[in-house]
Amino acid sequence: MVAKILIVAEHAGGKLNPSTAKCVACASSIDGAQIDIAVFATDGAAVAAEAAKIQGVKTVLTVNNAANAEPLAAVLAPQVVAVAANYTHVFGPSTTFGKDLMPRVAALLGVGQLSDIAAVEGAYKFRRPVYAGNAIITVEAPQDKKLVATVRTASFQAAAQGGSAGVEVANVSASLPSHTRFVSRSAAATGRPDLQTAARVVSGGRALGSADNFKIIFSLADKIGAAVGASRAAVDAGYAANELQVGQTGKIIAPELYVAVGISGAIQHLTGIKDARTIVAINKDTEAPIFEVADIGLVGDLFTVLPELERVAG
Amino acid sequence: MIDEAFGGTVLSKILVGLKRVVDYNVRVRVKPDGTGVVTDGVKMSINPFDEIALEEALRIKEQGATTEITEVIVVSIGPADTQQQLRTGLAMGADRAILVQTDSPVEPLAAAKIFLQLVEKESPQIVLLGKQGIDDDNNQTGQMLAALWDRPQATFASKVELEGGKAKVTREVDAGLETIEVDLPAVFTTDLRLNEPRYVKLPDIMKAKKKPLDTVVIDSLGVDTAPQFKTTKYEPPAARSKGIMVKDVAELVAALKQKGLA
Numbered sequence: 403m404v405a406k407i408l409i410v411a412e413h414a415g416g417k418l419n420p421s422t423a424k425c426v427a428c429a430s431s432i433d434g435a436q437i438d439i440a441v442f443a444t445d446g447a448a449v450a451a452e453a454a455k456i457q458g459v460k461t462v463l464t465v466n467n468a469a470n471a472e473p474l475a476a477v478l479a480p481q482v483v484a485v486a487a488n489y490t491h492v493f494g495p496s497t498t499f500g501k502d503l504m505p506r507v508a509a510l511l512g513v514g515q516l517s518d519i520a521a522v523e524g525a526y527k528f529r530r531p532v533y534a535g536n537a538i539i540t541v542e543a544p545q546d547k548k549l550v551a552t553v554r555t556a557s558f559q560a561a562a563q564g565g566s567a568g569v570e571v572a573n574v575s576a577s578l579p580s581h582t583r584f585v586s587r588s589a590a591a592t593g594r595p596d597l598q599t600a601a602r603v604v605s606g607g608r609a610l611g612s613a614d615n616f617k618i619i620f621s622l623a624d625k626i627g628a629a630v631g632a633s634r635a636a637v638d639a640g641y642a643a644n645e646l647q648v649g650q651t652g653k654i655i656a657p658e659l660y661v662a663v664g665i666s667g668a669i670q671h672l673t674g675i676k677d678a679r680t681i682v683a684i685n686k687d688t689e690a691p692i693f694e695v696a697d698i699g700l701v702g703d704l705f706t707v708l709p710e711l712e713r714v715a716g
Numbered sequence: 717m718i719d720e721a722f723g724g725t726v727l728s729k730i731l732v733g734l735k736r737v738v739d740y741n742v743r744v745r746v747k748p749d750g751t752g753v754v755t756d757g758v759k760m761s762i763n764p765f766d767e768i769a770l771e772e773a774l775r776i777k778e779q780g781a782t783t784e785i786t787e788v789i790v791v792s793i794g795p796a797d798t799q800q801q802l803r804t805g806l807a808m809g810a811d812r813a814i815l816v817q818t819d820s821p822v823e824p825l826a827a828a829k830i831f832l833q834l835v836e837k838e839s840p841q842i843v844l845l846g847k848q849g850i851d852d853d854n855n856q857t858g859q860m861l862a863a864l865w866d867r868p869q870a871t872f873a874s875k876v877e878l879e880g881g882k883a884k885v886t887r888e889v890d891a892g893l894e895t896i897e898v899d900l901p902a903v904f905t906t907d908l909r910l911n912e913p914r915y916v917k918l919p920d921i922m923k924a925k926k927k928p929l930d931t932v933v934i935d936s937l938g939v940d941t942a943p944q945f946k947t948t949k950y951e952p953p954a955a956r957s958k959g960i961m962v963k964d965v966a967e968l969v970a971a972l973k974q975k976g977l978a
Contacts, residue, residue: 644893
């Protein structure tokens with residue numbers, strides 16, 4: 403049986419989120435899979451055109467509806483269900499968008515969900531982390547049911563550009579609820595690379611000591627063109643915004659370079675960075691667990707090391 | 717029950733899910749034979765996100781007249797020992813507890829169906845759950861319950877404001893903070909910054925022993941709990957290769973250069 407996979411596109415501001423191309427990469431590792439993307443938007447033409455360029459995609463379906471202006475799970479889920487009828491698999495990214503939406507889709511379809519696919523072993527056999535990444539399990543899903551899953555984006559390189567999928571407008575008739583309404587979104591416009599997809603990330607921990615001191619993390623990040631991250635301790639203490647949290651319950655990332663500054667390295671944090679290509683740790687505590695996973699470790703006072711690093715870097 | 721004096725709705729009950737999980741501080745290890753993780757003699761606790769859910773429910777109730785919540789019910793699905801976690805929930809301030817008893821693991825869809833049964837029986841205005849269990853890290857049950865119940869979901873909540881029959885919920889999303897408004901009843905799932913759960917005091921532990929804890933046999937609910945997914949293997953994560961230590965910034969930069977990163 404050929405796997406027919408529908409991927410729910412993530413997008414904002416008329417732009418496709420890179421998480422979608424990572425879902426395509428995951429789906430492409432299933433032998434012989436036929437991959438379509440669905441874009442739910444008020445007018446999805448621009449996003450669909452972007453999605454059509456991802457290699458390995460056959461068709462991009464746009465579902466246009468004024469109700470799709472904001473990604474509300476309760477509004478999107480019935481539409482995803484309607485489009486999913488002709489597919490064996492329905493994938494979304496393990497971002498807050500996909501985590502919010504996909505279980506609602508699964509429940510409406512009357513099936514379970516496989517969260518955080520980290521590796522594909524077959525059309526119905528996958529590997530995923532549990533216990534904050536302390537164990538990797540191999541899971542088999544039933545072949546007689548539709549498989550709804552989220553893709554752990556840090557585990558896949560985005561599928562290449564250069565494709566030329568067809569774009570079709572899909573008409574969906576689903577009754578949409580009015581019980582959930584978008585009010586507002588506040589995102590700091592930083593001009594920095596996006597933490598989830600950045601090639602370089604500089605992260606600060608509790609040792610920074612204050613929101614004011616945390617500025618030296620931003621400063622180094624700007625110097626080397628990096629995104630900024632933070633440990634849970636730093637976010638809880640109010641040194642950094644919640645969307646910067648890296649770890650089991652925050653963002654799971656896989657940059658080329660991860661610089662952990664004043665982060666001790668709790669297991670919940672390490673699970674968010676273990677797919678990074680190179681990890682640099684700067685910490686004054688020789689015994690800090692972060693050094694066990696670091697490719698390059700420097701024991702020292704961050705308030706001395708960072709200004710020096712900033713002078714010579716970039 | 718409808719109370720016209722309160723925006724047409726009585727916010728009577730909050731149902732809170734408490735999952736029994738391996739304690740947050742335990743370093744979980746895979747069994748040598750790959751059949752699971754070591755749980756013998758390991759400390760078990762309330763899932764931290766669920767503790768936050770219960771704290772939020774208690775704070776809503778304690779706001780008194782402005783919310784009209786009269787009862788906080790904690791619910792768990794698990795083995796008999798889960799009574800320990802429910803007693804802790806009662807000691808924190810919940811009014812009564814329900815244990816849906818089973819020795820078998822229950823997948824999120826089945827858990828959502830079980831919650832739906834209890835929701836239909838108790839008619840809560842709010843169901844508060846943690847956003848994910850720190851054991852299976854699934855992040856599904858709240859969304860699934862909301863779908864089956866055909867009610868709103870506000871996941872990853874960092875702020876909840878109730879007003880009449882509605883709630884304004886601020887959510888932690890990848891881009892920052894998002895605020896949505898939902899009609900009640902609804903399902904909320906909690907993120908870390910929603911609140912800091914209270915500590916349990918000794919007199920409250922004594923009082924909790926007298927609070928009602930009902931046990932329901934899972935089979936009596938008529939929910940199909942047969943697992944859909946089969947876990948065939950547990951493995952420890954691949955270890956990263958041993959790195960190097962450098963003594964100063966110059967050496968650090970040299971090492972980065974060698975990797976083509978500086």
